[in-house]
Amino acid sequence: MGLSTSILLTIALAPLVGCVLAGFLGKFLGRAGSHTVTILGVAISCALSFYVLYQLTLGGAETYNQNIYTWFQIGHFNASVGFLVDRLTAMMLVVVSFVSLLVHVYTIGYMADDDGYKRFFSYISLFTFSMFMLVMSNNFMQLFFGWEAVGLVSYLLIGFWYKRPTAIFANLKAFLVNRVGDFGFLLGIAAVLYFLGTLDYATAFDSAPSLIGKTLQITAGTQWDAATVICICLFIGAMGKSAQVPLHVWLPDSMEGPTPISALIHAATMVTAGIFMVARMSPLFELSQSALSFVMVIGATTALFTGLIGIVQNDIKRVVAYSTLSQLGYMTVALGVSAYSGAVYHLMTHAFFKALLFLGAGSVIIAMHHEQDMRYMGGLRKYMPITWITMWIGSLALCGVPFFSGFYSKDAIIEAVGESHRWGSHYAYFCVMAGALVTSLYTFRQMYLTFHGKERFTVVAHHGHAHHDAHDDHHDDHGHHEPGVLEHAPKESPWVVTLPLVLLAIPSLLVGFFTVGPMLFGGWFGSAIHVDEANNVLGELGQKFHGSLSMALHGFSLIGPFGLVLLAFVIQTYIYLFNPSMADKIKSALKPLWTVLDRKYWVDDVYFAVFARGGLKLGRLFWKAGDTAVIDDTMVNGSVSLIHRVAAMTRRLQSGYLYHYAFAMILGLILLLGGYWFFGSGLIGSGLVGQ
């Protein structure tokens, strides 16, 4: 039994239809009509995605791999649009469509007062379509299409509130940083075509072993291993999209977009595209130990060092953003130790609990009237119990507390790194272990600052009705109201907001327990992921795996990540619940360190100075020195003025005075005769001068 083409096409196109309807006919559909068509589109995709997953898992369906239409055919080279749907794709489809559906519903509540309501729905549906095209692709060309299309939607959504200078700075920055990654990615695709002669996944992977021994001459005398070149180039693309150091700088700024989109794009799905891509390319990456080491070191660095920044953030969304960076680092480390299933599995659990954390943060932001600074929160648990409980579930999953879904994926990654003997794995192991402590530090801090302790805001009732207008345009009123002063007491968000929280809390809590066996250790992904026997760290771990219950019970061991979680719990509980003044004391005691983290290691500043300012300087130099001075002034206008000067001189010759002309004639005659006398015989001899 096979999967049906029409079902797959429906999955991909239903959100696009919703996007087009809401985008172009929004005027006729109205607000409710717009959200209905887009939600319907994504709901159809979601239901069918679950059906496809069912068919592939229990229904005995074969992997689907077919071209839909020929994009172009030149000589023997064919580029097509087509679908490859195996279990890896099906899992991605379910995760993307499920989170996207919940975000759509959530948006009804979150964006209720926004002028761009219909536009927003159109964008998120377009995003869902793009992401489907990316994960369902059966070739590199279409992968690149989806890759860039999600980049475009991300650009549009970060800059959704286009009046904010910070938002339109952030979206330009995000697009350009992603483009740096895409630069590498495109070269990787070109290298695949050069070495393997095709852009089709199946054909390329089949002939991947032929790469062994092939080299590419990069500079005279240095030969680079073909697989390493391909994989590093492709991975540079992943570094852009999945925000790995040093291309991570766009992700924190992307928080300028509305919160639902932070949850969907900048946490749960788009940023995982790079992880998915590397897992998809596992037959290629397995051929290069050097590339995998590179991947691992980059991932480990991201996991630890971006997490550290999260500890000093005060904006509730930014904490979650840095936590996303750090978790993406974990996934990347897993890829680097050939634990592709572990990476993809963490991608799934992370999608649930990170979307939950973002949407929960959004719920808090609504309650706080669009205040995002945690220093003006505190004690919110009694006002918004559903948000409070669900966010704790998400937080514990993030910290990797046993039985929560995040535990299974994260613990497996840490163990897998410990098993690996790849170059750099000791460094990576240190980073992921230290990262576990850091994760718990910022998570508990965030939860305590937000929901526990004293209320650090005041409610001034009946502040005047004039401010109601500001609510319509809430993205502008940031600077207007006094921080920590609310007009109404915070209250729990409406059901369209809390329902998605609950629906995300369930998988955050349970999905790990029920799926870890088959998905991580049971070879559930089948042929979608290829691991060489020598690199199979997950296989080794699998031998020690005796069910999810015993894995969780073992996870309580204090010598290991859980011990670090507990340590962080003790530290933060003491500081934020019992001795709040401690935080400031520690901050001033560790001032230099705090500054380093607060300035984000100065990476942004250096990039801005070198690439933005430097680029403009270079441009101006080229323009003024090259185009204007050399080409135009010297060559073009220079030759014109030369002609002018020559003309002015010859004009002087034609003076109109008879004696000038007579003089010239006599001079000419003398020269001629003189020449005849001097060269005479030769000229006559050669026949040029007549006899």
Place this chain on the structure above:
Amino acid sequence: MFNHLLSLLIWLPVAGAIPVLLAGSARPNLARWLSLLVAVLTFVVSLFLLVQYNPDTGGMQLTESYLWIASWGVHYGLAVDGISVALILMTTFVGILVIAGAWEVIQDRPHQYMAAMLILEGLLIGVFCATDALLFYALFEAILIPMFILIGIWGGPRRVYATLKFFIYTFFGSVFMLIALLYLYQKAHTFDLATLAALPLTLKEQSWIFFAFLIAFAIKVPMVPVHTWLPDAHVEAPTGGSVVLAAVMLKIGGYGFLRFSLPIVPDASEHFAWVVIALSLIAVVYIGYVALVQEDMKKLVAYSSVAHMGFVTLGIFIAFMLVRGSANTDMAQLGMQGAMIQMISHGFVSGAMFTCIGVLYDRMHTRSIKDYGGVINVMPWFGFFYVLFAMANCGLPGTSGFVGEFMVILASFSANPWIAVFAAFTLIIGAAYTLWLVKRVLWGDITNPHVAEMKEINGRETFVLVAFAAAVLALGIWPQPLVHLMDSSVSQLVHQIAIHKI
């Protein structure tokens, strides 16, 4: 009609210009409608090319040949292959849009403007189907006249400087071509391009001719360092002039390489391919940086045109490295197809970009980027199109801008990875200058009170932008029809350049 389809295509707009002129300035609306009618008719007639031209067999088809100047054996010879058909269709398509785009924008002597436009269109079509070198040359030069008039009369304040620069620059280049053609005539006693392609020439002869052609076509494309006429011409030209200039006229340069340099002097082209490749890469990187710092919207897009045309010359000339260096015909075809698709796509994208700038200019009468900001607040539909075309300009997949660049980058990696590295740099720098422009013009809050008074695009402007958008998206989503149209011609060209003349 089908026996003289090409002649009809050339002369229909030229002859159609006469009644438009006769309508006079007293009846401007009659002139407008008449010229629109002529442009639409020409487009419809050009569609018959798709029926009449057989893309599967390739080669020159729909041939017409009459003795023109008997004593020199010059023929009025016309024929098309897939490459010509594609360029002609783009010309007639853009022809309608510039007429519609100029509708009430041109108030001063609209009949003359429209007539000049139609004549220009006819001559451009002629260039793309001439099979006689002297006929090509005559049309190549004749194009300068209506363009000279369009910029010189309806242009901006520095139009005199710009027209002279434009005219002398291009004229200077074509003189070299004429000398080369005369030399070839003196050897072959004909101007017939097919005969010249078969003419044996030594490498020394080929080299001289190659550089003569290079100067002529490089100025037209334009390539660095002979590109500086383009920003000035664009800045001073009226919107329609800019659109035709960018969309169609620049393509004559690329087309000239394909029709003249490659078949007539293949060995010299191979020998000096590195010169063209180097200049193309300089165009991508160097011009990208220059575009970044432009303060005038039109100049920015003009520089971006130079950078994009770099892909055309790159795609054409890496074919030599591939087909002669490593006998990789598939990749050579990919590169050359990429060059061709880039030409067509650039026609739509740059045409659309200049139309957008025209829409802004008509409302604000300034092209300076700093005078804008927050346009999206008052013109959301315009914003939609502007972002779409900007994305096409940065080569986003799904738009036409991606297809050609993608093909050329893939092909050039097979020639030499370093070429691909420099070419792919456009991904970053192209996005930087285009989206920074969008940021400063479209996004943000309104700071200039005049922006607040700007009116949303009207029906006519929407029609033009929708037509461009349809072309950009169609080509981006499904390039195969266009690829198929040109495939056999490109393949024949690739096989032709594989054969040594010496």
